[in-house]
Amino acid sequence: MRIQEDEAKAILSQYGIRSPDSITTSTPEEAEAYFGASNGEVVIKPLGLKKRGKAGLVIFAKDAREAVTATKAMIGKSVDGTQIKRVLISEKIPIAKEFYAAITIDYSLGVPVLVLSQEGGIEIEETAKASPEKVKKVPISTIAGPDIQRINDAIADFPITEKQVLLRTILSMYEIFRKYDAETVEINPIALDKDGSLTAIDAFIDVNDDSLQRHPELARLNERSEPLTECEKRMREQGWSYIDLDGDIGIICSGAGLSMATLDLIQAHGGKPANFLDMAQVDGEGLYKSLAIMSERKGVRAALVHLFAGLNKCDDMASGVKRFVSEGGQKFPIVVRMVGNREDEGTAVLKEVGIENVKSLEGAVARVVEASKYG
Amino acid sequence: MDDLVNSETRVVVQGITGSMGSRHTETMLEYGTRIVAGVRPGAEGQEVHGVPVYNTVKTAVEKHDANTSILFVPPTAVKQGAIEAITAGIKLLVLVSEHIPIQDTMELLEHARMHGARIIGPNTAGMIAPWERCKIGFVPNKYFIPGPISAATRSGTLMYEIISRITLLGIGQSICVGAGGDSIVGTRFAELLKIYEKDPKTELSILIGEVGGTQEEEAAALVKSGAVVKPVLAYIAGRSAPKGKRMGHAGALISGDTGTMESKLRAFADAEVPVAKTPEELIQMVNAKLRR
Numbered sequence: 167m168r169i170q171e172d173e174a175k176a177i178l179s180q181y182g183i184r185s186p187d188s189i190t191t192s193t194p195e196e197a198e199a200y201f202g203a204s205n206g207e208v209v210i211k212p213l214g215l216k217k218r219g220k221a222g223l224v225i226f227a228k229d230a231r232e233a234v235t236a237t238k239a240m241i242g243k244s245v246d247g248t249q250i251k252r253v254l255i256s257e258k259i260p261i262a263k264e265f266y267a268a269i270t271i272d273y274s275l276g277v278p279v280l281v282l283s284q285e286g287g288i289e290i291e292e293t294a295k296a297s298p299e300k301v302k303k304v305p306i307s308t309i310a311g312p313d314i315q316r317i318n319d320a321i322a323d324f325p326i327t328e329k330q331v332l333l334r335t336i337l338s339m340y341e342i343f344r345k346y347d348a349e350t351v352e353i354n355p356i357a358l359d360k361d362g363s364l365t366a367i368d369a370f371i372d373v374n375d376d377s378l379q380r381h382p383e384l385a386r387l388n389e390r391s392e393p394l395t396e397c398e399k400r401m402r403e404q405g406w407s408y409i410d411l412d413g414d415i416g417i418i419c420s421g422a423g424l425s426m427a428t429l430d431l432i433q434a435h436g437g438k439p440a441n442f443l444d445m446a447q448v449d450g451e452g453l454y455k456s457l458a459i460m461s462e463r464k465g466v467r468a469a470l471v472h473l474f475a476g477l478n479k480c481d482d483m484a485s486g487v488k489r490f491v492s493e494g495g496q497k498f499p500i501v502v503r504m505v506g507n508r509e510d511e512g513t514a515v516l517k518e519v520g521i522e523n524v525k526s527l528e529g530a531v532a533r534v535v536e537a538s539k540y541g
Numbered sequence: 542m543d544d545l546v547n548s549e550t551r552v553v554v555q556g557i558t559g560s561m562g563s564r565h566t567e568t569m570l571e572y573g574t575r576i577v578a579g580v581r582p583g584a585e586g587q588e589v590h591g592v593p594v595y596n597t598v599k600t601a602v603e604k605h606d607a608n609t610s611i612l613f614v615p616p617t618a619v620k621q622g623a624i625e626a627i628t629a630g631i632k633l634l635v636l637v638s639e640h641i642p643i644q645d646t647m648e649l650l651e652h653a654r655m656h657g658a659r660i661i662g663p664n665t666a667g668m669i670a671p672w673e674r675c676k677i678g679f680v681p682n683k684y685f686i687p688g689p690i691s692a693a694t695r696s697g698t699l700m701y702e703i704i705s706r707i708t709l710l711g712i713g714q715s716i717c718v719g720a721g722g723d724s725i726v727g728t729r730f731a732e733l734l735k736i737y738e739k740d741p742k743t744e745l746s747i748l749i750g751e752v753g754g755t756q757e758e759e760a761a762a763l764v765k766s767g768a769v770v771k772p773v774l775a776y777i778a779g780r781s782a783p784k785g786k787r788m789g790h791a792g793a794l795i796s797g798d799t800g801t802m803e804s805k806l807r808a809f810a811d812a813e814v815p816v817a818k819t820p821e822e823l824i825q826m827v828n829a830k831l832r833r
Contacts, residue, residue: 309648426778
């Protein structure tokens with residue numbers, strides 16, 4: 167879950183990292199009032215988007231009229247499918263130097279890492295690729311904590327007289343990283359002003375989704391993130407991993423890898439998956455529910471049930487399909503391939519409602535793709 | 542440990558009294574795994590499927606010389622349980638739990654490195670070595686037979702699908718390991734390839750990868766370096782995966798340029814590792830390679 171700029175800055179300030187004075191608003195009137203109260207130029211940024219600078223969505227306003235116009239133009243606008251609902255308006259502050267600082271994770275080494283660059287406002291991944299010498303990385307031990315000596319070495323050539331200020335900021339960022347179970351705490355850019363103090367111009371915090379349960383204080387923020395579709399909501403309520411896609415073949419599958427492979431095969435056969443669904447440990451009851459939810463989703467023309475019974479049983483799962491079909495809920499053709507435990511018994515249960523258990527995966531995929539095209 | 546399991550492998554099951562722990566202890570025992578003890582604080586003196594239960598891993602190690610552990614505990618309890626096992630001297634841990642907070646994973650991995658312990662997972666179905674009749678995890682027993690193939694996978698079900706079809710052709714396996722579906726795992730593909738390279742029974746390794754992360758690229762680089770001379774074949778799931786969406790596994794996430802199918806295909810092509818387009822093609826490739 168991403169903690170957006172305004173909320174991220176609020177957290178930074180609790181740890182002594184300051185940001186320009188600002189308000190979050192969704193009305194032009196507040197933008198106008200804020201401009202009147204500030205002493206000069208303001209910056210207007212949409213909240214809730216991942217890329218803004220590049221998309222030309224960071225606007226500088228010199229007077230109240232500009233601030234109102236920019237806010238009006240931004241609110242309600244859709245960028246890459248995300249509607250802008252709120253903007254952050256902040257004072258534009260004089261900047262002497264800009265840096266990049268983040269605490270993130272090196273996923274292949276499995277350790278936290280401090281990432282620094284003397285160039286602020288950059289796309290760090292691109293810079294790291296194009297000019298790796300401009301990016302410094304310092305791994306951090308989760309047991310021992312940050313190694314002060316190594317961080318001091320890394321910032322030794324930064325053009326900042328009070329190195330302690332930068333070190334303190336970095337240590338605070340690591341504290342936030344740990345406290346909030348973050349995957350990334352990024353300040354980009356972090357600005358150095360004439361008096362030698364640092365200000366977070368832009369920032370975000372990505373919290374690890376698997377850690378959200380132990381952060382009830384963040385639940386309030388989670389509600390504000392992107393809304394789920396009705397089907398996504400209902401499937402996820404069951405504890406399943408579900409994503410809506412834009413095709414017309416419903417997929418009911420268990421296991422992330424097998425689900426992905428099934429989607430790939432459907433595409434390779436010229437079909438279009440309507441969703442990704444990984445039900446994990448599926449039984450007859452679960453299968454019945456997933457079919458019921460799927461049948462209310464718009465745009466599905468055929469469905470593929472593809473399950474490997476490793477620990478569970480085919481006949482139990484098949485009973486869910488049987489119940490669904492015999493209750494008359496079926497709105498589109500259903501192709502089933504289930505293999506594994508008690509496969510023959512499962513095949514027999516399916517036969518009772520006239521559904522063939524297709525032996526080969528490729529055969530099942532070809533059949534559902536055909537069904538999606540010709541009913 | 543050079544080899545993952547051998548005749549000295551003695552397993553302790555942490556969380557053995559829970560429904561998952563008890564059920565899988567039974568199937569592991571059926572398969573032949575030497576389970577010497579179970580752990581559940583407060584349950585010392587009980588037995589689960591004939592396996593004695595202790596309060597701590599330390600006692601299990603002292604009394605039964607356990608050297609391997611599998612944890613069936615809730616995700617937020619894994620860190621504590623794993624560190625307990627590592628400090629008690631356990632050298633191989635299998636972490637099956639999904640949704641472990643990522644910082645817990647990093648912390649327990651650091652403890653493992655300090656103590657020279659190996660972690661398999663998290664978020665794995667575990668591992669199985671048919672020659673040794675040793676299974677640590679919950680892969681279904683009946684699809685695995687002894688033979689010349691070793692497999693590393695990021696997905697349990699996809700491994701069952703592929704291996705069961707290979708088994709139907711009469712081709713068995715030496716070691717199959719679920720590396721885990723998380724974005725950070727303890728034993729990565731490249732490391733597993735090194736183990737398979739040293740395993741005298743392995744003639745061919747297969748990698749069942751997916752989009753996200755860099756495990757496939759690292760494995761390809763290892764092959765390219767010449768450190769692996771036994772043949773390697775690969776399949777990668779997720780050709781149709783959209784960017785920025787978590788496809789079930791936390792690790793199956795394409796972000797920016799990292800973890801893309803193109804990057805993985807390029808790396809394998811560079812290392813001359815054949816990549817099958819479909820599971821069926823991989824099975825045919827394995828068959829062709831081992832048919833004499």
